[in-house]
Amino acid sequence: EVQLVESGGGSVQRGGSLRLSCAASGFAFSSHGMSWARQAPGGRLEWVSGIPSIPTGGGDTYYADSVRGRFTISRDNTRNTLYLQMSDLRADDTALYFCAREIAPRGIPILDYWGQGSLVTVSS
Amino acid sequence: EIVLAQSPGTLSLSPGDRATLSCRASQTIRNNYLAWYQQRAGQAPRLLIYDTSTRATGVPDRFSGSGSGSDFTLTISRLEPEDVAVYYCQQYDNPPTTFGQGTRLEIK
Numbered sequence: 001e002v003q004l005v006e007s008g009g010g011s012v013q014r015g016g017s018l019r020l021s022c023a024a025s026g027f028a029f030s031s032h033g034m035s036w037a038r039q040a041p042g043g044r045l046e047w048v049s050g051i052p053s054i055p056t057g058g059g060d061t062y063y064a065d066s067v068r069g070r071f072t073i074s075r076d077n078t079r080n081t082l083y084l085q086m087s088d089l090r091a092d093d094t095a096l097y098f099c100a101r102e103i104a105p106r107g108i109p110i111l112d113y114w115g116q117g118s119l120v121t122v123s124s
Numbered sequence: 125e126i127v128l129a130q131s132p133g134t135l136s137l138s139p140g141d142r143a144t145l146s147c148r149a150s151q152t153i154r155n156n157y158l159a160w161y162q163q164r165a166g167q168a169p170r171l172l173i174y175d176t177s178t179r180a181t182g183v184p185d186r187f188s189g190s191g192s193g194s195d196f197t198l199t200i201s202r203l204e205p206e207d208v209a210v211y212y213c214q215q216y217d218n219p220p221t222t223f224g225q226g227t228r229l230e231i232k
Contacts, residue, residue, distance in 0.1 A: 044212070044225045
């Protein structure tokens with residue numbers, strides 16, 4: 001059974017930092033691209049960032065304009081874990097952050113499994 | 125960035141009815157790169173349909189997708205109480221991938 005379990009969320013002041021983790025199990029983690037998406041309270045889904053199954057380190061991570069330069073996605077295929085380092089957090093980053101598996105190794109953000117989410121609250 | 129507009133905002137139907145949900149894109153979506161997700165209250169989204177009309181694993185054949193260009197439809201035949209949810213469309217033709225604002229489906 002595919003499982004994605006996020007952790008690391010919490011309350012932080014504006015300008016602060018947090019690192020989210022997503023522990024994956026039940027599938028070949030290194031064979032799938034992964035994404036982070038978020039959902040503000042009562043709001044629509046927003047894709048945040050994506051990373052291919054085996055990053056080359058040559059700029060093949062992807063970000064929404066709203067987070068580029070502040071968030072960094074990474075993965076550790078030996079630990080089956082996805083990360084999202086968030087810095088310079090703003091009030092509008094407040095959301096439930098989901099880790100999601102992409103259906104393919106790279107480049108196609110069809111998200112076929114999702115975690116339950118980790119709540120990030122940014123206060124001023 | 126491609127903007128997706130979903131309609132109606134809320135749909136209220138009876139068990140056994142057919143639901144038709146619309147997703148309109150601000151520009152043409154090539155290769156039929158459009159997906160649909162179901163999000164029940166308090167749960168994570170669930171992939172229903174991708175590539176416009178391909179059902180994801182385990183999705184009942186009551187759910188079907190169609191469309192092309194900039195107009196896409198999710199049809200749910202024979203509504204069941206468990207179909208109560210918000211449904212989102214997503215395009216992945218033009219980065220960044222974007223989602224619609226959702227259609228809320230209520231069962232009377």
